[in-house]
Amino acid sequence: MSNKTLYLASPYGFSKHWSLKLLPEFITKLESMGARVWEPFARNSSIDTLSPGWANKVSSSNFNDLKQADGLFAIVNGTPPDEGVMVEIGIAVALGKPTFLFRDDFRKCTDSDEYPLNLMIFSGIPADSWNDYYYSAFDEIDCKKKAIYKWLRN
Structure with missing residues (x-):
């Protein structure tokens, strides 16, 4: 099993229902594959959002976690x-971190015929095998042929 740390970037922590239903499924799946998952909403839960400077504390914490993950x-x-x-992806790409993308949203979000999202998101992913780093279904995440499975075992 791996002891690699994955920073889980998602908007799911902003919604109580999503944080109770969707986030745990992703965390459990990634942990079952051997990853230590750092979920920023949970990691920042002790920051008082009513105190001055809270936003800077959250963003600094997230940035430091991204650097260490x-x-x-x-x-x-x-x-x-x-x-x-998107900012978290940009930081990870700039830091040279392996980046894995999950999108099961069927709507197009691109100007490119090749990529399903803004082409800059793929700048940190190998061009010849970007599909191995891109997951379009929850059940694909632990597929042995995909990049995250291989990465967690090396």
Whole structure:
């Protein structure tokens, strides 16, 4: 089993229902594959959002977690996907972190015929095998032929 840390970027923590129903499914799936999952909403739950400077504390915490994590798993549903998740992807790409994308949203969100999302999101993913880093169904996440499975075992 792996001891690699995955930062889980998603907008699901903003909704009580999503944080109770959707987030745990992703966390459980990734942990069952051997990842240590860092979910930013849970990791920042002790920050008082009524105190001055709370937003800076949250963003600094997230940035530091991204720097320390071994990789990023980003949920990129929506048209466009959540802007915070897009920034987190940009940070991970700039830091050279392995980046894995999940989108089961059937709507197109691109100007490219090749990529299902803004082409810049794929700048940190190998061009010849980007499909191995892109997941369009929940059941694909633990597929042995896909990149995250292989990455967690190396």
